[in-house]
Every structure is written in structure tokens, then in C-alpha cells.
Amino acid sequence: MSELKTLARPYAEAVFEQGREAGTIEQWSRMLEFLALAMKDEELAWAAVNPKVEKGAFERLLLDIGKGYLDREGENFVKLLVHNNRITLVDPIRDLFEQYRTEHEGYAEVQVVSAYPLAEDDRAALTAALEKKLGKKIRLDARHNLALIGGIVIQAGDKVIDGSVKGQLERLAKRLKA
Template structure:
């Protein structure tokens, strides 16, 4: 993944800078997400990855598929990726773009995994506590994983907060060994 991120970073940075210049942050976000979804489709990727199909044919195919869903700048970006052989990086470029966008807009994507479905009150309380402790607005996504036994596991960027029973049991097991 780090190799992909290293190769994708210049493209993500360029897209982000252009989005800032034109004030089209949300538009670029949607365009990149759509293009990444198209290129990650198994049927499309088998055609795109076929060395017998030329770059122009791949470009024409992708532009035909994306025609009403992306704007002219995104189409040019797509052409550039095809010409430079960087199309497989599109999902990573989109993910990096979202990270830059979140930082620029002052929020943080937080993945919360809970042992049980959170009530609306618990969701709001957890969101408020995370905003206070992280010092940023958050965009919280919640998933349920019963293997946690109880509590929550929070991932915010590089930071992980493990408040789960499973995590505590694993810590206790390490201590006892």
C-alpha cells in the first residue's frame, strides 16, 4: 500500500490543488470516487489491464462510461492517468484526496467499531467526546463487530483507541505471559 501511496500522492496533490483553486472540492471528490468505482469494477479492470488493448481504446471506453458523470477537468485527469500508465492508482488517489480534503475542511474521518448497535444518545455522546479529545470536527462511521464482546474500537487517522473488552483481554493475556 505504501508503494501505491507514494506513486499516487503527486496525482492526489495535483487534484487537490486544482480543487482548491477552482473552489470545486466536492465536485472533484465525487468525480474521483466515481472514476475509482468504475475502474475497480472487475469487468472494466479486465479490459483496462489487457495489454492487447491500446491506451486510446482504454481512454475512449472509460470516457464513454463516465461521460455524464464527470466534468471536463476530471476527464482530462483520467486521460492523463491512462497515458502515464497510472490508472491502477485511481482508488488510492481518491482516498488520498479525501484525506487532504478532510484536513483542509477541518474534520477527521473516524471509524468506530462497536460490539453492539449504538443508540442515538450514545452516538451523539461519543461524537461529542471524540470531537473534544481530537480537537476537530469528526465524520463518524459506525460498524458492529460482536467479537469485541463489549465497548468500542475507534480509529482516527493513525490513532487507535481500543476500549473494547476483547482488547482488554488481549492486554491482560500479554501481561500474564
């Protein structure tokens, strides 16, 4: 996964910088969201990597699908990605772009996975603690996963805090094997 982010980073940085300079960050966000959603289609994703599908034909197909969703800059970006065999990187490009966007806007995106749904007062307390710790306004994406058994996993950018029972058991098992 980190290799994909490494490959996607220059594209995400260029698109973000272009959007920042032109004042079109919101528009780029929508275009990248559209492209990421389009590439989740199994047949389109298959065509993107199939060597029997001509690049020009695939590019025209994607641009036709994007009519009304992509402006001229977005169409040029699609052409660049298809030409460089990087259209499959749209999802990580979008993720990095959104990360740059939230940083630019003074926010931090934080994903929280807990064993059970968080109560509203717990969400508020966690958000306040994270705002104090990170020095930014927080956009909290809270989900739950019963497989964690108990506890919580917090991810803010590259930082991960695993306070789940499952994570603790996995770390204990590794120490016992050593």
C-alpha cells in the same frame, strides 16, 4: 496498503490543490467517486491491468463511460492516470482527496467499529469526546462487527485506538508467545 497510499498521494494532492484553487472541490469529489465506483467493476478493473488491452482503447472506454460525470479536467486526469498506469489507484486517490477535503473544511473523519450498534447517546458522547481531543468537528462513521466480541476500534486518519476484546486477546497472545 501504505504503498498504494504513497503512490496515490501526489495525484490526490495535485487534484485537491487544483480543486481548491478553482473552487471545484465538490465537483472533484463527485468525479473521483464516480471513477472509484467504475473501477470496482470486475471487467473494467481487469481491462485496466491486462497488457493485451491497448491503453488508448481503455482510455476511450473509460472516457465514454464517464460522459456526463467528468468535466474536461476530469477527462485529462483519467488520461494521465491511464498513461502512467495508475488508474488502479483511483480508490486510494479518492480516499486521500476526501481526507484533505475534510481537513480543509475543518472536519475530521472518524471511523468507529463496535461489537454492537452504538446507541444514539453513546454516539453523541463519543463525538463530543473526539471533538475535544482532536480540536475539530467530527464526521462519525459508525459500524458494528460482531467479530470484535466486545469493545470498540476508533480510527481517525493515521491514529488507531483498538479497545476491542479481540484486539486485547491478540495482544495478549503475542506477549505469551514471546
